[in-house]
Amino acid sequence: MLNQKGLIMVVIPLTMAILGLIGTGALATIEHEKNLAYERDQQRLADISSVQGKLDDYYLKNSAHPLQKDEATDGWKVLQSYLDNLPNDPLNSKGWSYAYWSDSKSYTLRYMQEETMEERVVFGY
Helix, strand or coil, X not given: CHHHHXXXXXXXXXXXXXXXXHHHHXXXXXXXXXXXXXXXXXXXXXXXXXXHHHHHHHHHHHCCCCCCCCCCCCHHHHHHHHCCCCXXXXXXXXXXXXXXXXXXXXXXXXXXXXXXXXXXXXXXX
């Protein structure tokens, strides 16, 4: 009986230590993923700002924004046919993308903010 109590006195603290390590690892992983999402959101802001600058330059040269004639057509692909070196969403390989629409007088850029899972809309004239 004495040996069983001694074994329990060793197993319980050892089990708690292992669970503590697993919990710490899980928290570190979650925090790391949050940091990566924040960094990707910052990249999205920089990308959209860059596209806005390119659209402003295009407008100054052509007195119009690139027109998206068909709602069924991917606006980002339309925009890529007019502007060089357009960025893609950092998670493009996982189906995330930027969106563009324009009637030539104004435009709309859309993207998802990963941290809050909210759609962000940027208007330009």
